[in-house]
Amino acid sequence: GQNIDQPTEMTATEGAIVQINCTYQTSGFNGLFWYQQHAGEAPTFLSYNVLDGLEEKGRFSSFLSRSKGYSYLLLKELQMKDSASYLCAASDSNYQLIWGAGTKLIIKP
Amino acid sequence: GAVVSQHPSWVICKSGTSVKIECRSLDFQATTMFWYRQFPKQSLMLMATSNEGSKATYEQGVEKDKFLINHASLTLSTLTVTSAHPEDSSFYICSARLAGTDYNEQFFGPGTRLTVL
Numbered sequence: 677g678q679n680i681d682q683p684t685e686m687t688a689t690e691g692a693i694v695q696i697n698c699t700y701q702t703s704g705f706n707g708l709f710w711y712q713q714h715a716g717e718a719p720t721f722l723s724y725n726v727l728d729g730l731e732e733k734g735r736f737s738s739f740l741s742r743s744k745g746y747s748y749l750l751l752k753e754l755q756m757k758d759s760a761s762y763l764c765a766a767s768d769s770n771y772q773l774i775w776g777a778g779t780k781l782i783i784k785p
Numbered sequence: 786g787a788v789v790s791q792h793p794s795w796v797i798c799k800s801g802t803s804v805k806i807e808c809r810s811l812d813f814q815a816t817t818m819f820w821y822r823q824f825p826k827q828s829l830m831l832m833a834t835s836n837e838g839s840k841a842t843y844e845q846g847v848e849k850d851k852f853l854i855n856h857a858s859l860t861l862s863t864l865t866v867t868s869a870h871p872e873d874s875s876f877y878i879c880s881a882r883l884a885g886t887d888y889n890e891q892f893f894g895p896g897t898r899l900t901v902l
Contacts (some may be wrong), residue, residue, distance in 0.1 A: 709890070718878050721831070737891040766876060771882070773819075773891060777828040 678702045682764050683754045687782045688754055696749045696762050704769020708740050708747045711763040713778065719763055722749070751781075759783045760775035787813045789881050791894035798869055806897045808879030814859035817879035820852075821893060823876045839869045846871045869901045873887055 677699045686696040700708065707726035711719035725731055725740035725747060737750040749762055764776040788811040798804050807858040808818055810885040816837050831852050833841045834890050841854035853865040862881075866873055 711893075716876075718896045718897075720893070721890060722892065747844075761828075772832075772834070775829050775831070 678766075678768060678774045680764055680766060680774055682762075682776040682779045684777065685780045685782065687784060688751075690754055690756060690785050692754050693750065693752050694754060694781065695764055696751075696764075696781065698747045698749070698764035698776055700745050700747070700764070700765045700766040700774070700776075702768040702774055703740065706767035706769065706771055707739075709765045709767065709773065710747075710749045711765065713761045713763055715760075722762075738774055756782050756783050756785070787816050787883050787892040789864070789892045789894040790816075790895050791879055791896060794895060795886055795898040795900075797900045797902065801868055803867045804900075805863055805865075806877055806879075808864070808894050810860045810881040813881075813883055816885070817858065817864075818856060818862040819880045819882070820862075820864050821878045821880070822856060822877040823878060823896075829864065832864075836902070844852045866899065869878065869899070871901045874899055874901045877888060890900070 682698045707776045709724050712722050713719040723738035725738050725762040730739045734750045761778040761780050763778045765773040790809045792807045818835045820832045822832050823829050831844050831845045833843045835841045835854050837856045838860050843849045846874040856862040876896050878896040880893045882891050
């Protein structure tokens, strides 16, 4: 079957670095997305990886290993506004997104 | 960038009434739109995939007669919750897929919060 696993909740300190991991199993694979969702709002796109390696975009970076079925989202220089849920989603052979349950990130001062 | 709107942003209705939610892609054509439901502190749950000009494909466990989806044009899809009950209270989010790009990203609307009394 198809499955996405990511931690339920993580806590980090303002100014620090945090890595949110995601493992996936899908029927076919057409890329891995990361979305950010603040409470009561719709998800917003953060990153997309389809090739192995690290994609850097400002304070956020995303990594993919297709052979391991593994991705992570790295957030640097954490700010209070980064407190949100982070959703990992894999695109299967039909380009349908298979969603993880989301990781709630709590930033403490 | 690609913008998706939803209307209304929130609605309160009485049990037994029907509610229609609109999802529009404002600056692009979307051959495929998706409807999600999200309960508090839970992740997105895909309800159905809507293709322009054809019947929607519903996920297992989603009643197609209760959640009517119409995708009449390349920029508009509607979700009608018929005979709504309190357990239908949820956050309903649509997304539209931008076809023809390298990765078929989904762009999300702002969501509609439905409260059924």
